Amino acid sequence: MHVALLDILRCPFCGAAMSIVENDALVLDGEQLTEGVLGCECCAYPVVAGIPVMIADEATRRAMHTLEDGRPEDALLCLLGLSEDAARRERFRSLMERGDATYREALEVLCEDAEGTYFLYRFTDATHLTAEALLRAIAQEGWPVQGRTLDLCGGSGHLTRVLTSLMSPGGTPSATVIADVYFWKLWLASRFTAPSAWPVCCDANGPLPFARDTFSTVVLADAYPYIWHKRQLAEEMMRLAGRDGVVVMPHLHSSLGENFSAGDTLTPAAYQSLFAPAGACLFSDQRMRDDVIERRVVDLSLDVSPEELGDEPELTLIATTRIDLFRRYEVPDAYEVTGELAVNPLYRIEPTGGSSLLTLTFPTPEYEEEFGECRRYLPDHVTVQADLSGPIVREAFGSQYRELRDRRVLIDAPVKYY
Ligand SMILES: [Zn+2]
Structure with missing residues (x-):
C-alpha cells in the first residue's frame, strides 16, 4: 500500500481519515506499507501483503491479531481463506517458495470453481x-x-x-x-x-x-x-x-x-x-x-x-x-506489448515444421456456451509462420502480427500470467 492512499482512504463507519498505528506489526519500506494496522476514530483495520482490509468482520479481526502477534504469513493465509484447509495451504506455500509461480497456478489454488475459468480467459x-x-x-x-x-x-x-x-x-x-x-x-x-x-x-x-x-x-x-x-x-x-x-x-x-x-x-x-x-x-x-x-x-x-x-x-x-x-x-489500435506477448490460451498449439497450427479449444462446454461469441474474432484454426515452442517475440510473426493481435490470437498478457 502506497502511503499516499491515506490521502483518500476513509473509515466506512465514522468517515474519519486513517493513520498508521505505530506498533510491532508495522513494516514500512519507504512509501510502501507492507504490513501494519490503520486506525480511525472508531476502529482499526489491518494491512496485509500491502492490501488494506477496510472490513470489520471476524476473519479480518483474526488476521489483525495474528499480524500483531508477529505472524504476517498466517494473517495472509487467513485472509486468503486457506487457514482451515491444510492441503491447499501447503500447495500455496510450496508455490510461493518456488518464486516463479504464475497467475494461472496461483488461481488454481485460490479458486476451485468456474469463476477461475472465467478469470483465466x-x-x-x-x-x-x-x-x-x-x-x-x-x-x-x-x-x-x-x-x-x-x-x-x-x-x-x-x-x-x-x-x-x-x-x-x-x-x-x-x-x-x-x-x-x-x-x-x-x-x-x-x-x-x-x-x-x-x-x-x-x-x-x-x-x-x-x-x-x-x-x-x-x-x-x-x-x-x-x-x-x-x-x-x-x-x-x-x-x-x-x-x-x-x-x-x-x-x-x-x-x-x-x-x-x-x-x-x-x-x-x-x-x-x-x-x-x-x-x-x-x-x-x-x-x-x-x-x-x-x-x-x-x-x-x-x-x-x-x-x-x-x-x-x-x-x-x-x-x-x-x-x-x-x-x-x-477505437485506437493496440499493438504495443506492456507485459508479455502470449498466444491466447484458448488455442492448442501443434508445431508443424517451422510453423505452428493453432486450434481454438474451449476449456469447458459451459464456457463455450456462455462466451462462445468470441468466435466472431477468434478463428477456429490458424497457421502461424513461427515456431512457438520458446519465448514469443513480435518480430517472429512478420506481416501476420497485426492481424493476430486484432483477432486476439496473440495478446499482451501480464508477466507470468499463463
Ligand atoms: Zn472509523
Missing part, C-alpha cells in the same frame, strides 16, 4: 473486449483519466490493468485503485494482473472507504446486480465521482432479458433512475459489441431509452454531467 471474452474499448474510447477525452480512477468490484484486476495503461502521465494526482470484497482476488491483481494499481479490500454493500470527489472515473463492470444495497451503492459511486467525474457501468444485466448467472437484476428504467442525478445514459450492449468487433467504433451519441432497449439482456450505463463525453470514438 477473461482478457479475450467479448464483454471484456467491449468494456476495454469503451474505456480506451472515453480516455481520448483526457479528463476521465487525468485524475484518479477506481475499478470497483474489480475482481482479479483485468479491467484495472486497462485503466492503469490509460492513466495520463501528466495527470495529478494519478493513481488507479482496485476495490473488491474478496481479498484473494486483490492479492492476484496486485501480484500479477495490475501490480501498479492500489488495492483496497472493502464491501460495496456498505459505505465505500474513500473521500468524496476522489475519482475522475468510477468503473463497475458486471457486478452491480450482485450487490443488494443498490441504492446506497449508486449514491456512493456518484459521491466518489463528484460533479466532474464519470460513472461507467459496462455489461449490466437487465431483469427483462435472459442472462447467465444474472444476479438480482433491475429493469433498465430502474438502473437509470438510480443514477439520474449524475445524468445517466443507457446503451445497448449488443450494439456496442457489434460496433467494437465489426467497426472498431464506440458510439456514445447513440444512447437509448429503456423502452428502446426492450428485453435486450444487457446494457451499459454511463453517468456524467459532462456531456462532451457522449460522442463517437474510433
Whole structure:
C-alpha cells in the first residue's frame, strides 16, 4: 500500500481519515506499507501483503491479531481463506517458495470453481473486449483519466490493468485503485494482473472507504446486480465521482432479458433512475459489441431509452454531467506489448515444421456456451509462420502480427500470467 492512499482512504463507519498505528506489526519500506494496522476514530483495520482490509468482520479481526502477534504469513493465509484447509495451504506455500509461480497456478489454488475459468480467459471474452474499448474510447477525452480512477468490484484486476495503461502521465494526482470484497482476488491483481494499481479490500454493500470527489472515473463492470444495497451503492459511486467525474457501468444485466448467472437484476428504467442525478445514459450492449468487433467504433451519441432497449439482456450505463463525453470514438489500435506477448490460451498449439497450427479449444462446454461469441474474432484454426515452442517475440510473426493481435490470437498478457 502506497502511503499516499491515506490521502483518500476513509473509515466506512465514522468517515474519519486513517493513520498508521505505530506498533510491532508495522513494516514500512519507504512509501510502501507492507504490513501494519490503520486506525480511525472508531476502529482499526489491518494491512496485509500491502492490501488494506477496510472490513470489520471476524476473519479480518483474526488476521489483525495474528499480524500483531508477529505472524504476517498466517494473517495472509487467513485472509486468503486457506487457514482451515491444510492441503491447499501447503500447495500455496510450496508455490510461493518456488518464486516463479504464475497467475494461472496461483488461481488454481485460490479458486476451485468456474469463476477461475472465467478469470483465466477473461482478457479475450467479448464483454471484456467491449468494456476495454469503451474505456480506451472515453480516455481520448483526457479528463476521465487525468485524475484518479477506481475499478470497483474489480475482481482479479483485468479491467484495472486497462485503466492503469490509460492513466495520463501528466495527470495529478494519478493513481488507479482496485476495490473488491474478496481479498484473494486483490492479492492476484496486485501480484500479477495490475501490480501498479492500489488495492483496497472493502464491501460495496456498505459505505465505500474513500473521500468524496476522489475519482475522475468510477468503473463497475458486471457486478452491480450482485450487490443488494443498490441504492446506497449508486449514491456512493456518484459521491466518489463528484460533479466532474464519470460513472461507467459496462455489461449490466437487465431483469427483462435472459442472462447467465444474472444476479438480482433491475429493469433498465430502474438502473437509470438510480443514477439520474449524475445524468445517466443507457446503451445497448449488443450494439456496442457489434460496433467494437465489426467497426472498431464506440458510439456514445447513440444512447437509448429503456423502452428502446426492450428485453435486450444487457446494457451499459454511463453517468456524467459532462456531456462532451457522449460522442463517437474510433477505437485506437493496440499493438504495443506492456507485459508479455502470449498466444491466447484458448488455442492448442501443434508445431508443424517451422510453423505452428493453432486450434481454438474451449476449456469447458459451459464456457463455450456462455462466451462462445468470441468466435466472431477468434478463428477456429490458424497457421502461424513461427515456431512457438520458446519465448514469443513480435518480430517472429512478420506481416501476420497485426492481424493476430486484432483477432486476439496473440495478446499482451501480464508477466507470468499463463
Ligand atoms: Zn472509523
